[in-house]
Amino acid sequence: MTWKTTALASAFAVLGTTASMADCGITSGKVSILGNDFPAIQALVEAAKECAGNGVSVSSNLTTEHRDIQVAALTANPAQYSSAIVANSSIVPLMNDGLIRPLDDLVAEHGQNLKPSQLITIDGKVMAVAFMANAQHMFYRSDLIEQAGVTAPESYEDVLAAAEAIRSAGIMEHPVALNTKTGWNLGEEFVNMYSGYGGVFFQDGTAEPNINNETGVAALNTLKALTEYSNPDFLTFDSNATQALWESGEVAIATLWGSRAAGILDAEGSTSDVTSTTVLAGAPTVGNGTTPATTLWWDGFTIAANISDEDAEATFIAMVNGISPEVIAANNDDAVWLGEGYTPGDASVGIFASVQGGAAPYPMLPYMGLMHTALGDELSDFLQGQETAEQALADVEAAYRTAAKEQGFLQ
Numbered sequence: 001m002t003w004k005t006t007a008l009a010s011a012f013a014v015l016g017t018t019a020s021m022a023d024c025g026i027t028s029g030k031v032s033i034l035g036n037d038f039p040a041i042q043a044l045v046e047a048a049k050e051c052a053g054n055g056v057s058v059s060s061n062l063t064t065e066h067r068d069i070q071v072a073a074l075t076a077n078p079a080q081y082s083s084a085i086v087a088n089s090s091i092v093p094l095m096n097d098g099l100i101r102p103l104d105d106l107v108a109e110h111g112q113n114l115k116p117s118q119l120i121t122i123d124g125k126v127m128a129v130a131f132m133a134n135a136q137h138m139f140y141r142s143d144l145i146e147q148a149g150v151t152a153p154e155s156y157e158d159v160l161a162a163a164e165a166i167r168s169a170g171i172m173e174h175p176v177a178l179n180t181k182t183g184w185n186l187g188e189e190f191v192n193m194y195s196g197y198g199g200v201f202f203q204d205g206t207a208e209p210n211i212n213n214e215t216g217v218a219a220l221n222t223l224k225a226l227t228e229y230s231n232p233d234f235l236t237f238d239s240n241a242t243q244a245l246w247e248s249g250e251v252a253i254a255t256l257w258g259s260r261a262a263g264i265l266d267a268e269g270s271t272s273d274v275t276s277t278t279v280l281a282g283a284p285t286v287g288n289g290t291t292p293a294t295t296l297w298w299d300g301f302t303i304a305a306n307i308s309d310e311d312a313e314a315t316f317i318a319m320v321n322g323i324s325p326e327v328i329a330a331n332n333d334d335a336v337w338l339g340e341g342y343t344p345g346d347a348s349v350g351i352f353a354s355v356q357g358g359a360a361p362y363p364m365l366p367y368m369g370l371m372h373t374a375l376g377d378e379l380s381d382f383l384q385g386q387e388t389a390e391q392a393l394a395d396v397e398a399a400y401r402t403a404a405k406e407q408g409f410l411q
Helices: 008-012 039-051 066-075 091-096 104-110 142-147 156-168 184-196 214-227 239-247 258-265 309-322 325-330 346-356 368-378 389-407
Strands: 029-035 056-062 083-087 119-122 125-141 253-257 278-281 295-301
Touching: 029 039, 029 066, 029 309, 039 056, 039 125, 039 258, 039 309, 039 325, 056 309, 066 083, 066 091, 083 091, 091 125, 091 368, 104 125, 104 309, 125 142, 125 258, 125 346, 142 156, 156 214, 156 253, 184 214, 184 295, 184 368, 214 389, 239 253, 239 258, 253 258, 258 278, 258 346, 278 346, 368 389
Parallel strands: 029 056, 029 083
Antiparallel strands: 083 295, 119 125, 125 253, 125 278, 125 295
16 A cells, blocks of 8 residues: 655645635535544634535534544444544544545545645545644743753753753743643654654564664653653643643643644733743754654545545535635634645744754554554553563554554564
8 A cells, every 4th residue: 555645845835825615516415524623623614614504514523532433433334424634643544444435536526726735645546635734843931941041942852951950940840741641642752752763663664563672762761751840640641731731831841733833822821921932943853863853744634435425525515615715814823724825824833843854744654553552552651660661662562563463464
C-alpha cells in the first residue's frame, strides 16, 4: 500500500481567494459528522449546517473521544456518521477496514474550489480532503523566563534548564506541561520526541518495531525529566487540561497543538498578564539535533463507505461548504488553513517555525496506529518510576507485535 500526500510546507505558501458558493445546491440527503472538538472544526460544522433544509438534515458529534468511536460507528451498515473528520493517524484504521470511500468522482463534480495540495491520495485514489495543518510546538512565558534569568529555550535541554531555574527561584513549582494523558496523547509525545532524536519506528521496509534501542531510551528519559517539572497529575493532561493550566497562569513552558494558539492568545478565559507574555515558538530540538521534536499533521474530512450515494454526495457538498474561502477568512486565526482565503497570522507562528525547521510528517503507515496505541498504553509505568525504560519499550514492542500479528502485518 502506497501512501502519498502533497507536502504541507508547499501548501502554506499558496494563498488566494475564489468565488463563493451561492448556496449548497443539495435537495436531499442525510449529513452526519463525527470529529474532534476545537474551534476550527466547530466553524466548519456550523457552515456545513447551513446546508440543512429542503429535505437535507445535518447533524454532528464533536468530541475529544472521536478516535475511540469512529471505527465502530462507520462499521455499522448504514454507518452512524456520513463523514469522519480525521488526521494522519486516525485515517489509517478506517482505510485498513475499508470504511471510507474514494472521493475522486465527488472531487471532479463538486471540488472545483479545492487545491491539489488538499487532496490526500492513497494508492492513487483521493481518500480525504485536508483543510488544516497542525503540529505541536512550544509556548513559553517571556516574563517568567526573564525573571528566572535564563534565555528563551530552543532545545529540550534548554527547557529543562529553564524549568530548574524557575523552580529554584521559587517562581513556580511545576513550570512545565505536556499532553501526557495516558493513551493517545502520551503516545504522541513519545512519537514527537523519538522523531526529534532521529528515531526510526520500524525496521527498514518491514512492520518490525524498532524503538527498544538507545534512541528510544533517550527519548523516554527526556520525557520523564520533563514530567518531573510537571504537576503530579500529568498523566491526565490532554489539550483541554494543558490549555486551561496555561490560561490560568500555572505553567511557564508547554508543548501544545498549534490549533490551540488562537484560543490562548485571545482574552477569553485568561488575563492580559498571561496573554501579553505568551510567546509561540517552533518545537524544541533535542539531543543536539537540528530537527524540531514534533510531527506535522493535517486534518481533513472523509466520506463513509457504508452510506447511500445520495448521502455521500450531500455530505461532500456540505463539507466543502464548511471550508469555503468565506468560512476560512471569517475564522482565519482558528487554524493554519490549507484552503483558499487564509492569511497567516500570529497564531500560526509556531507551526511555521516547526515547518521551516524541517519537522517530519507523522508516519502515515498502515501499522503506525498500532504502534501509537501500544506506546500510549505501556509508557506510564516508566514515567511513574515503576519500571526501567528498557522494560517499558520492550512492553511496547510486545503489545505492538501482538496487535500487528492479529492484523496480519507480522507473521
